[in-house]
Amino acid sequence: MSRSHYIVGLEIGTSKICTVVGELRDDGAVAIIGVGECPSRGVRKAEIVDLDTAEQCVLQSAHAAEDSSGVDIRSVYAGISGAHVGSLNNRGVQPILGEHSEVAESDVEAVLRHARTINIPNQDVILHSLCLHYDVDGQDGVVNPVGMSGSRLQAEVHVIHGVRSRTENVIKCIREVPPLDVNEVVFNGYAASLAVLTEEQKQLGALVVDMGGGTTDFAVYARGALRHSGVVAVGGDHIANDISLGLKIPLSAAERLKVEYGSVLIEDTLKSQTISLNGEISIGATVIFKDHLCQLMRLRVEETLQLIKRELDKSGCAQLIGAGVFLTGGCAHVRGIKELAGDVIGLPVQIGTAKTVMGLTAALDRPEYAAPIGIVRFGAMREEMVRKNAKRGGRLKGIIGGIFGSMRNWMF
Amino acid sequence: MSLRDTKVRILVLGVGGAGCNALDRVAMDGLRPVSAEDPPDTGVPHLVAINTDLHALSSSLCGEKFQLGLKTTFGLGAGGDPSVGRKAAGEDRDRLAELVRGADLVFIAAGLGGGTGGGAGPVIAQLAREAGALTLGFVTLPFEFEGDRRREQAAAALDEFKRATDAVACVPNDKLFEMAGEQATVLNVFRTADDLLAEGVRALWRMLTMPGLINRDFNDLRRALEKRHDEIVFAFGTGEGDDKAAAAATAVISNPLLGGGAILAEADTILVSLRGGPELTMTEVKRAVSQISQQCAQKPHVLVAASIDENFSGKLSVLLIASRGCSATAEAAAASPLPSDREMAASMKDAVSAPSPVTAAGAVTPVRRPEPASEQSVPRRISVDVSRLRQQRLALEVNVKGRFDKVEPTIYEGEDLDLPTFLRRGIKIG
CATH class of the missing domain: 3.30.420.40 (ATPase, nucleotide binding domain)
Incomplete structure (x- = not known):
């Protein structure tokens, strides 16, 4: 089985730094196969105040997870929290231009872009933008508008945002520990809900x-x-x-x-x-x-x-x-x-407790593991989408980009 | 019946530095009667530059100039303080009232965030409305990089403008930047704003005075815009060639000022004014208008005007004015403690004549939504507690925040949550 099928979630918490290794199976199910934990130092109210100390704890936590799962950890999904994280709901509108107005993928991308770009302070970065629903010419509750006829596309999104520099500190803290790399960051509250609900x-x-x-x-x-x-x-x-x-x-x-x-x-x-x-x-x-x-x-x-x-x-x-x-x-x-x-x-x-994944019950039953397990779940959803997308030949590209608000545009 | 016969008096006022610059552009491009047969005074806008800064005023290209508040500022600028601008306008209240008397349509161009535009602008607008004119504001908001203070001042001034005028067209400078492109020079960006105002004035004037396929008179305009106390949005687009109707409509719809379609989707009244050459067909008019109104979600009231310009053959330009219905801001304005115009005027007068700088500064703070009484009382009680605790701390050297002493405080609605709950609530343990 290729390495990409292992998904690692890492949460830099205030009391513990926790690494959870999950295995993404071919049927899309996720099993937790290893957990590593280290008491956290250098973190206050979920924000890093001492980078060097926090790095040490990340390293220990990752090593413990490697020992527990037998998997070499390379790239992780990182959890993020702190007072700077907030959210808002926004609506984007995109006129569908042209004679035979049909919603194209580019329109979906544009409407989600519109919905995400308004009202966010300059120093902030979008962590997630989750589409609640689309609306084509007043028809509400549309799930996938691509190909539909209409002249006006609306999207309602829930945008979770955080301060850019503080988000980058979390990424930096993990990247400073070679060979770890960060795929994406996930808001802990959202992650916990993914694990539990x-x-x-x-x-x-x-x-x-x-x-x-x-x-x-x-x-x-x-x-x-x-x-x-x-x-x-x-x-x-x-x-x-x-x-x-x-x-x-x-x-x-x-x-x-x-x-x-x-x-x-x-x-x-x-x-x-x-x-x-x-x-x-x-x-x-x-x-x-x-x-x-x-x-x-x-x-x-x-x-x-x-x-x-x-x-x-x-x-x-x-x-x-x-x-x-x-x-x-x-x-x-x-x-x-x-x-x-x-x-x-x-x-x-x-x-x-984490109900949406399988695996080590010792970890699943503990409520304090909900967020890191949810981070793994998020990574699994993300990679599952990419896999499906590859099969379908790129048709869903825009939607995935919208749903998971890719961080790539500012991370690299 | 077109308003050419009734001699609509259009007054265009530029207030403050930014307003006067915009006015210069209108003056430079000239607004002349359509043809030689028209009497020279028919509906030709009357341009007046108004500023506190005598130096800036003297360099204005505008024929008529109005020195504001000589006694207040001694011919200098308002120094970015709206209360000074307001005071200056208060000083010249009678002269200003004289200026706007008899006008039917008054445009007030101003840049918000500064002193004269943001302070004097709303006062003048109020006077114009009291004089019975349909008063439209055209204002620009400061760039984001100009800082929070200017932005807050601008937000407060915009609020006053909304209440004082029938409707305000508001253009954030950051949007202009977007329109002008990354590489645009400073001059070009500001010119875009000035052009926009000039084009807005010209298009409205043209609509009211030029002979057209579809005539709209002043009363139509009045009905569409009167007493909205809210933002309206201007957008322009031009098309050429065989498919000029569709091209012009597309250009309008994709105008950045329409916020990617969000404005149109919420609009409840739109006014579409077209200008084309003599070959303009009804089909083209229909096509352009229907393409625009399709973007509206609220089944808006659509007003269409089309005029013919001999010099404009082969081209079609579209002016769109969109106005939102009862938006949150309009509701808030209606629910605010200043519902009637008279009260409004009285309160403004107070603010203007108030000699105490404290009162004047108080009037500048942004209008906040009234909060429930309980929420307001909580921080007050807390602050008392904290001051009491501070004294304790001095006396007993007790660190009241413990491990959170040196970290960034957690402030939730004015309350520092890092302080122990029992201390904040004044509960005695043991």
């Missing part, structure tokens, strides 16, 4: 909330298409930080308390419970009240979920979420977060 759930409408170490990425699906996405730059690090400041204990102790004892449910039984930190902070035992810990955590998580709820309301799709909310990312492990999210957002909530 089935086609049916996208049709029903779903909200994917990927709450990681430094950021909370979200994606809103309604009627089968991505309608809204973005980043709230608050994550698990903030929870630990709040604990550290609230209880006046070091960050490392706060991090440990969060994982071992933390919860966002405040129960009466907690009232009298205490945790003793022996000799960690000062000589002798420091006593921490459990309900203080949980209260601090609840305040932060509740607030973050409220912001997500606000983003959901902004999308105008709040009534169209039939499949409910899917929580992924490391914070999905926080005790009681499912119940709290249900209360705050007012929709049924489940912990999202």
